[in-house]
Amino acid sequence: MLLLALSIVNTPEERSKLLEIYDHYFLQMYNYAISRLKTKPEAEDAVQEAFLALAININKIEDPLSLAAAGYVMTTLKNKIIDIQRKKKRDMNIMERIEYEYGETDDNTINFLIKNEQKEQLRKSVKALKSSERHILLMRLYEERSFEEIAKLTGINEGNVKNVYYRALEKLRKSLEDI
Numbered sequence: 001m002l003l004l005a006l007s008i009v010n011t012p013e014e015r016s017k018l019l020e021i022y023d024h025y026f027l028q029m030y031n032y033a034i035s036r037l038k039t040k041p042e043a044e045d046a047v048q049e050a051f052l053a054l055a056i057n058i059n060k061i062e063d064p065l066s067l068a069a070a071g072y073v074m075t076t077l078k079n080k081i082i083d084i085q086r087k088k089k090r091d092m093n094i095m096e097r098i099e100y101e102y103g104e105t106d107d108n109t110i111n112f113l114i115k116n117e118q119k120e121q122l123r124k125s126v127k128a129l130k131s132s133e134r135h136i137l138l139m140r141l142y143e144e145r146s147f148e149e150i151a152k153l154t155g156i157n158e159g160n161v162k163n164v165y166y167r168a169l170e171k172l173r174k175s176l177e178d179i
Contacts, residue, residue: 004048005055018055020064025073032074036081046084050077125175133168140165 009015029050033043053076054061061069126134136154139145147165151158 005051008052008055009058014055014058017058017061017064018051021054021061021069021073022051024065025070029073029077032077033081037084042084042088046077046080049080049083053080121176122172125172128175129168129171133164133171136161136164137168 005018006015009018026047029047030043033046034040037043037046050073054073061072063069126137129137132154136150139150139153140147145153147158147161150156150165151161154161156164
């Protein structure tokens with residue numbers, strides 16, 4: 001982890017600063033990254049990315065043990081954690097995002113689909129729905145809107161919104177049963 005960052009710095013003074021930062025802050029950085037990201041590989045990635053950024057900008061740190069340096073180090077780490085979280089969220093398909101954002105939904109059919117069918121096939125099935133069905137399904141599940149709210153937003157009466165929603169769920173169920 002440190003070797004790559006050390007290979008970036010040019011002078012012995014810069015190496016010394018980076019080693020001092022590593023010795024003084026590594027454990028604190030790693031523990032903070034674990035608390036935010038929850039997995040060791042992601043925490044290690046965040047800390048490594050932070051050290052690479054610190055190595056590139058080592059000239060901005062005068063005294064590695066100063067309060068200003070501590071703030072700079074932790075801010076750099078926080079930014080790397082945010083980058084990892086954004087990338088993770090961006091990479092999720094829609095059903096993973098529903099699980100990530102809201103945990104378990106109240107709808108037993110969707111819970112069954114998420115738990116028992118391959119998520120990739122579910123993504124393809126959602127994509128194959130009519131635009132109006134997909135739109136209503138996502139507003140109900142992803143945005144957690146009530147049928148009444150969806151009806152007002154789409155201009156469709158509430159009964160028809162429910163019909164479209166349940167028809168979309170049934171299409172998903174059948175699509176996944178066929179596989």
